[in-house]
Amino acid sequence: MGRYILALDQGTTGTRACLVTEDGAIHARAYQELRQYYPRAGWVEHDGEEIWRQTQTVIQQALAEAEAAPDDIAAIGITNQRETTLLWDRRTGRPLHRAIVWQCRRTAEICAELKAGGQEATFRRKTGLVLDPYFSGTKMRWLLEEVEGARDAAERGEVIFGTIDSWLIHRLSGGKHVTDYTNASRTLLLDLERLDWDEELLALLGVPRASLPEIVRSSGVAAETRGLEVLPDGVPIAGIAGDQQAALFGQVCVAAGEAKNTYGTGCFLLLNTGPELVRSERGLLTTVACDGSGGPCYALEGSVFVGGAVIQWLRDELGLLNTSAESEQVAQEVEDTEGVYVVPAFVGLGAPYWAAEARGAILGLTRGAGRAHIVRAALEAIAFQSGEIVKLMEAESGRGPEVLRADGGACHNDLLMQMQADLIQRPVERPREVESTALGAAYLAGLAVGVWRDGEQLRGLNPAGMRFEPQLDADRVREKWEGWKKAVARVLWEG
Numbered sequence: 451m452g453r454y455i456l457a458l459d460q461g462t463t464g465t466r467a468c469l470v471t472e473d474g475a476i477h478a479r480a481y482q483e484l485r486q487y488y489p490r491a492g493w494v495e496h497d498g499e500e501i502w503r504q505t506q507t508v509i510q511q512a513l514a515e516a517e518a519a520p521d522d523i524a525a526i527g528i529t530n531q532r533e534t535t536l537l538w539d540r541r542t543g544r545p546l547h548r549a550i551v552w553q554c555r556r557t558a559e560i561c562a563e564l565k566a567g568g569q570e571a572t573f574r575r576k577t578g579l580v581l582d583p584y585f586s587g588t589k590m591r592w593l594l595e596e597v598e599g600a601r602d603a604a605e606r607g608e609v610i611f612g613t614i615d616s617w618l619i620h621r622l623s624g625g626k627h628v629t630d631y632t633n634a635s636r637t638l639l640l641d642l643e644r645l646d647w648d649e650e651l652l653a654l655l656g657v658p659r660a661s662l663p664e665i666v667r668s669s670g671v672a673a674e675t676r677g678l679e680v681l682p683d684g685v686p687i688a689g690i691a692g693d694q695q696a697a698l699f700g701q702v703c704v705a706a707g708e709a710k711n712t713y714g715t716g717c718f719l720l721l722n723t724g725p726e727l728v729r730s731e732r733g734l735l736t737t738v739a740c741d742g743s744g745g746p747c748y749a750l751e752g753s754v755f756v757g758g759a760v761i762q763w764l765r766d767e768l769g770l771l772n773t774s775a776e777s778e779q780v781a782q783e784v785e786d787t788e789g790v791y792v793v794p795a796f797v798g799l800g801a802p803y804w805a806a807e808a809r810g811a812i813l814g815l816t817r818g819a820g821r822a823h824i825v826r827a828a829l830e831a832i833a834f835q836s837g838e839i840v841k842l843m844e845a846e847s848g849r850g851p852e853v854l855r856a857d858g859g860a861c862h863n864d865l866l867m868q869m870q871a872d873l874i875q876r877p878v879e880r881p882r883e884v885e886s887t888a889l890g891a892a893y894l895a896g897l898a899v900g901v902w903r904d905g906e907q908l909r910g911l912n913p914a915g916m917r918f919e920p921q922l923d924a925d926r927v928r929e930k931w932e933g934w935k936k937a938v939a940r941v942l943w944e945g
Contacts, residue, residue: 452521452525454471456512456526457527458509458528460529461530462534463486465504468885470896472902474883474893474908477516478513479512480508480510480515485500487548493554496548498536498548499545502617505618510680524686525896526895527893528687528891532636533585533586533637534552535611537590537593537600538612539603540609543620546609547593549617553755553797554589555797557591561583576648577635577639577640577648579735582804582806585637585638588638601658604658604661605658606660611657613629613637615629616663623674624677626672630666632691633692635737638655642738668689668695668746669743671899673686690894691740693712693887695739697712698710701881702893704905708722712858712886713860714757715758716756716800717753719839719840720737720749721750721851722747723750724748732845733803736748737749744893755797755800756810760796760828761777761860763794770825780821783822784822791813791814791934792831793810793940793941800835808941810941811937832866837931854870855878855880862884867918868918872920872927875920875927878917879916879917880916880917
């Protein structure tokens, strides 16, 4: 068996390859930034062929960094931006349209039409999701309606749909069309109880079953490489999970009550509920996650559309920062925001509001407010949005996480992590290796081919690197929450 598990992490802003060793360490890594396309206001697209080219490039770069040969790869784990949707020709592998990214709002009218027709309760009951442009199913319908000849070809199974995991597996394997339960659970097409495509939902969205992938376990050999220049034939593709479920598994949150928050472009907080399917009544999502063997279990999820992206906005659009990392230093120039609140609803608000028409605002400005106050308020906005989800998860599941585990690029910001611990009044732990998404994909693949035995063995591979304890006075925390609620109410009212 080869020496490494190859983890492919295809995210919203870039494509990463990591070579993971048996002790759970990332031995080598490579990354390329992905171009974003904005054909209209609120629309976001990616180029599927560019994603495939990048994937091959980062594999080669990671192997070169490790001074490893392609034969050193024991298995491949794939994790991906979950709801981003692509349509391609089954035989040629040629995309028929750019991928529609999870952030894209072009299907808002389709969602409104389904809601007006009284269908939201059906989708909510069967899928655990809300009718929002975020999810894949309405993107599929849009492509079938807008791409000439696509519907007839999809009915015949000649044109196929997939999220980015399916796209990469199709290209890596020379034509296998599969996805896993975690990605399937984000499509608006999967019945959560039966864990299969649902005929009623397919009919409501007009998506032919013949165009959809086979659903497989997150851990298990789903395909093998074939016909590649960068890897030999026969390497097992043995791990598949959507990025947030992969991060949950990478943090080894495999028992009910364990939770993680990924602080990336958006923020995504998942609470493992084990075999119990907890239905949210207050705006959270029910989704499929992975148990300790890589099989399906359930989780509650809250999605924050704009997390670390608000810091990028301060840097790129307002010019308040030279680098994103500078935000911590600038925010520490003041002890408090002094009543300034940033509500970064650039593409609407996600959980628990699901307000697609809401737009961002900076509130509470006075003549004395300056750059540091706004930067600090932007960091607090990330923690407030995530904190709202923690509170709801505890209320709806009956158990909140004793410790919130953090990963993603923005978790390197110590001030943000301390803000989060203060606002939720719980410890926040950052692991030694924060590439939890890639590690999760690697762990799932490694379990399938016998590198690791079970979830308990995985727990010791990536211990906590830093722990942030709550420090802020409870009365001050309450005041901050009251101010945040008022700021959000203003944004919702304006929207």
